[in-house]
Amino acid sequence: MNPVIAILKEHNVSDDQIKEVFQALTENPIMAMNTVQQLGIPQEKLQALMMLLMQNPDLIKEAVDELGLDFSKVEQAKKNLQQ
Template identity: 65%
Template sequence: MNPILALLKENNISDTQINEIFEVLTQNPLAAMATISQLGLPQDKLQLLMGQVMQNPMLIKEAVEELGLDFAKVEAAKEQLQK
């Protein structure tokens, strides 16, 4: 299992919430980060999660694919942020 998904699941984040996070991520990565920070994760877990996301963006792609979402939307959102 993807380490981002595993971390969320081990902290009792529901599949519905996880799907919502990654849907938001495909549309607006900054909003997704705000959503993640509001999940009530312990600070050390939150820092670990954010570090994984920032250091290894491929984990996001893997998680999106594992959830069956469209990674092309993630790429489009990333391009918008770079403009």
């Protein structure tokens, strides 16, 4: 299991909420922070989760693949951020 998904499940985040988080990450990574903050994860765990994603962005692709979401939206979001 993807370590990001495992951390979310460890904090009783539902499968639907996990999909919502990764859908937000694929569409607008900056706005996804609001979604993640509303999950009720303790601040220190949330910071560790964000550091994990920043240090290993491939985990987002792995999780998106694991959840069956569309990774092409992640690539489009990257392009939008670079402009």
